Structures are given as C-alpha cells and as structure tokens.
Amino acid sequence: MSDWMVTQSPSRGRRPRALSPLAEHLRDTFWFAPTAAMVCVFAVWAGAQLLDTALVEALQEDGEYDTLEELMRFADDAKAVVNAVSSAMMTFIGVVFSISLVAVQMASGQFTPRVVRLFVRSRITKATFAVFLATFVLTLLVLTSFDSADDPRAVTSVPLLQSVLTLGMVALSLLLFVLYVNSTLRLMRISQVIARIATESFRVVASMPVPMEDGDPAGLGPQTAWVPHEGRAGVLRDVHIARLVRVARKHGVVLRLLPRIGDFVVPGMPVLAVHGGPVPPRRALRRAVSVGVERTYHQDLGFGLRQLVDIALRALSSAINDPTTAVQALDRVVQFLAALSRRPLDTARHRDRDGAVRLVQPLPGWTELVDLGFTEVRGCAVGSPQVCRRLLAGLEDLLLLAPPERREPLLRHRELLRQAVGLAAPTPADRAFALRPDRQGIG
Structure with missing residues (x-):
C-alpha cells in the first residue's frame, strides 16, 4: 500500500498551505x-x-x-x-x-x-x-x-x-x-464551470501531504480502542488534521481515521481507531470531525472527479444530448488522473514536528479513481462515437504516463469499451470509426 506522508524538511520546498x-x-x-x-x-x-x-x-x-x-x-x-x-x-x-x-x-x-x-x-x-x-x-x-x-x-x-x-x-x-x-x-458557460471544478480539485491534490522517500518502517501498533461518531448523521466533510495530530502527540498514540472523506456516517459508527495507548479524552476530540449534508472540496480527493463525471453523464442523457460537453469533461478527468498517475495514494500519514506518525487518513486508490472517472461515462458513451474516440485517446495517454503496476484498470476499461462498441456498432466501418482514438472526439 502506498502512502502520503508529511515531512518537515525544508529542502523539499513549501507546498500550498491548506485552509483550516x-x-x-x-x-x-x-x-x-x-x-x-x-x-x-x-x-x-x-x-x-x-x-x-x-x-x-x-x-x-x-x-x-x-x-x-x-x-x-x-x-x-x-x-x-x-x-x-x-x-x-x-x-x-x-x-x-x-x-x-x-x-x-x-x-x-x-x-x-x-x-x-x-x-x-x-x-x-x-x-x-x-x-x-x-x-x-x-x-x-x-x-x-x-x-x-x-x-x-x-x-x-x-x-x-x-x-x-x-x-x-x-x-x-x-x-x-x-x-x-x-x-x-x-x-x-460550461467550459468555465468545468475549468473551475478542475482548479478546485487540483488545490486538494496540492494540499495533500508530501510523500517521504524513506518510507515509514514503524507499524502503527495494536489497536487499543475506537472512537464512535457523536452527533448528527451526514457526510464526513473533513477532519481537523492539526488538532488530531496535537492530541495524538500529547497522549502518545496514533489515530487512524476509519471512514474516508465523503463517506456517510451515522451516530455510533466508529470514526477513529486508537493505536498504541488509551483513548484521548472526548473533549480533546470535540469538533475534530466535521459532518454536513453534502460533500465539499476540502480534503475530498474524489469530489471534483465526481462532479466532472456528473456533468458528462448529464450531457450524454437523452434530454440534453450534448456529447461535446462530455468530451470537455473527459478532458479534465484525464488531466486529473494524469496528475495522480505517479503519486502515492491509498493513505495519508500525518506526522508531528518530531517526525512521528500521529494520524493515518484513508484516501481513494488509483483503481477507485480510474473507475470513478470512466465507468459510468463508458456505459453511456457507446452510442456517441465522439465520446468513445475521446475516451480511448484519454486511456491511451494515461497508459503512457502510468507506471506498469497501475495500467491494469486502464487496460480493463479500454477492453470493455471496445467490446461494448463492437456489440453496438451496426457496421464494421462504424465500429472502426468509433474505436479510433482522437483527443478532440471528432474534431
């Protein structure tokens, strides 16, 4: 499992500071x-x-x-x-x-x-x-x-x-x-909306912890307890990372966030696992976890991708039938996945000022992000040669950028798209046209 980890080393340069x-x-x-x-x-x-x-x-x-x-x-x-x-x-x-x-x-x-x-x-x-x-x-x-x-x-x-x-x-x-x-x-204008969503999504990527080169050989230790969610049910919007790191350091434990940002949580559901010591006082963890009625950009790596996919699906619906908008959304989906193609995913490990891991936060993995970006669009794109050609071109570009261990989901989506177009295209000429990669769709 790959990890994101915070470093205090000045030689790595400053990353954009996330808002509280x-x-x-x-x-x-x-x-x-x-x-x-x-x-x-x-x-x-x-x-x-x-x-x-x-x-x-x-x-x-x-x-x-x-x-x-x-x-x-x-x-x-x-x-x-x-x-x-x-x-x-x-x-x-x-x-x-x-x-x-x-x-x-x-x-x-x-x-x-x-x-x-x-x-x-x-x-x-x-x-x-x-x-x-x-x-x-x-x-x-x-x-x-x-x-x-x-x-x-x-x-x-x-x-x-x-x-x-x-x-x-x-x-x-x-x-x-x-x-x-x-x-x-x-x-x-839809192009401006899509560009703004992409900008907000890249801010989330830029605010994520910087991966450390030496890794984290130390384990988290045995799980000693877990902290239930108290309060109303809703979507986990974000967590106060700095406060959780301070609390974990003060009490000599490691906290592990159990749900991902964007998950729906209910009262009594475990939200934090404690490793290596007793549970910190409840008052110390108060307001460290924020729950709302909908997802936000803050700390949610997949929310921007979810919106881009929703725009593409709405554009491909029979009521709107606007494949060009779907192509514009796919442009940003490919851009977002390309930026993450070689970055560590799956978990974020936040360290205190002494370099010790104090908070472990789950993140979407590469396969999950690829499935989020392409699965639903691929299912609706079969009847639109323009979207099929752009989708194939995006997969080809990502296959060139992604390391070998991350190519499997891309190859799977490419093969499934080819099979679906082969079954839906009325003639071999239509099938060959729809399966020709084109970054502009049909120009």
Whole structure:
C-alpha cells in the first residue's frame, strides 16, 4: 500500500498551505462576508464621524466660520446624493440577487446540482453583495449625521468625510457590479464551470501531504480502542488534521481515521481507531470531525472527479444530448488522473514536528479513481462515437504516463469499451470509426 506522508524538511520546498476547516466552512457560506462587511462599515463610519466632529470643532475654535459655511453647503448637496444612493442601492441589491438565482437555477438544471457550490464560493459574488449591503447601511448612518442647524456657530457636525466615503463606496459598488456580471456570465458557460471544478480539485491534490522517500518502517501498533461518531448523521466533510495530530502527540498514540472523506456516517459508527495507548479524552476530540449534508472540496480527493463525471453523464442523457460537453469533461478527468498517475495514494500519514506518525487518513486508490472517472461515462458513451474516440485517446495517454503496476484498470476499461462498441456498432466501418482514438472526439 502506498502512502502520503508529511515531512518537515525544508529542502523539499513549501507546498500550498491548506485552509483550516473553519475557513473552508466559512467559504461555503454566504452570510459571513456581508455580515463582516456591515460590521466593518459601521466601525469605519464611527471613525469618520469622530473626524468630522473634530474638524467642525477645530474650525469653530479658530473662527473659520466662512470655511465652515462652505462645508455646510457642500454637505447639503451631498445629502441629496446620499438620499438617492440609499434609495437606489436596494434596487441594485435586488437585481444582483435575481441574476444569481437565475444563474444558479440554469447551472443546476443544465450541468449538475453540485455546481451550485461554485456560485456560493465565488469571491466576486460575495464581495458584490457585501459592498452593496455595506453601502446601503453606510448611507443610512450618514443620513443620521446631518445637522439641521443653519448657524455655523451652533452646528455640531458636518459629514464631510462621511459623504466622501459614501461616494467612494458607490464607485466601488459600480465597479464590482461590472465584475460580478462578467463573472456570472463566465460561470454560466460550461467550459468555465468545468475549468473551475478542475482548479478546485487540483488545490486538494496540492494540499495533500508530501510523500517521504524513506518510507515509514514503524507499524502503527495494536489497536487499543475506537472512537464512535457523536452527533448528527451526514457526510464526513473533513477532519481537523492539526488538532488530531496535537492530541495524538500529547497522549502518545496514533489515530487512524476509519471512514474516508465523503463517506456517510451515522451516530455510533466508529470514526477513529486508537493505536498504541488509551483513548484521548472526548473533549480533546470535540469538533475534530466535521459532518454536513453534502460533500465539499476540502480534503475530498474524489469530489471534483465526481462532479466532472456528473456533468458528462448529464450531457450524454437523452434530454440534453450534448456529447461535446462530455468530451470537455473527459478532458479534465484525464488531466486529473494524469496528475495522480505517479503519486502515492491509498493513505495519508500525518506526522508531528518530531517526525512521528500521529494520524493515518484513508484516501481513494488509483483503481477507485480510474473507475470513478470512466465507468459510468463508458456505459453511456457507446452510442456517441465522439465520446468513445475521446475516451480511448484519454486511456491511451494515461497508459503512457502510468507506471506498469497501475495500467491494469486502464487496460480493463479500454477492453470493455471496445467490446461494448463492437456489440453496438451496426457496421464494421462504424465500429472502426468509433474505436479510433482522437483527443478532440471528432474534431
């Protein structure tokens, strides 16, 4: 069995640092960014109000009443602009929300429901909503700062800096709106969706532990206990690797994750096996395992591949009948498998700072990933020469890249595809055409 193992050696170079489970979960939510933006804008407004008040007091102390009158006239003009912005911003927010709903509905119906996550994780979408809501809140706060007094000696505040800040937020909102429309239109194109899925999948690969060359001669030791899952049933989304490694090191044990990321777990099901010592306290393992209603990209090596296959299957269905989209999805499937063709799989061994193995995490094996990428598509591709030719070309490319011990599943899928096409093709000429490898399908 091959292993992934963490190393602390600086000579191996730095690998991309994975986000913590909390950061990944916040990326999968839509409420955090707008809420944080509104809190921040409130703090910024409070600071701007203090500066405006200090400016008015300084001018009054210096007797600069003419300058103060000019500022008051500017504030009167700015008040009309702020009123207009406050009224228009809610309309803008409604337009953005409507565009998002339409885009999500079209993408989930035409591609796969699992691509909705791409819209939820879109930074530009969150930034647009956050800035729009923050601008609206800022306009309401600025309107409360206008003083009704006409005498420069009696005025207490002139929202000069606040008005400039509001105009800056409006300009930023307009810029983000243009970027948002452009980003949404890109995400409604299937090629962009497939490319984004591939990008997220390669981030998972890049964040996996680096294999150590010297291997791990020491065994895990006898299994002394196991830890059951407590809480609701659901999909195992991720585990807090750093916390589990710290707990295992503190108590002198090795923890082994029993289900794979993406498996469905129920209360009472064993999730962690303990080797070499007693079970750590339950409070130390609390919130180390995250369960949700659906899979996420974080730590899930096969989730991106699952989405690419779903898109290809939807494209090959009789309702859509779009083999070109299936070919585009196969392009990324082949790319993903090619990147993993020579990398260790099956398990990930995470080490502490002293180099001792503290957490063992199961990963999909090479055969499982190949079957996931090709089995269902191969079954639906028999009636489409374009997809058959692309599938054969992908298998041929992978056979050139994969080491000899990993060629068996590729040869098996190639032979099964040839047999299926041989049975389905009406004439020898059709069979020969469909079984001719072509990276573009039929160009």
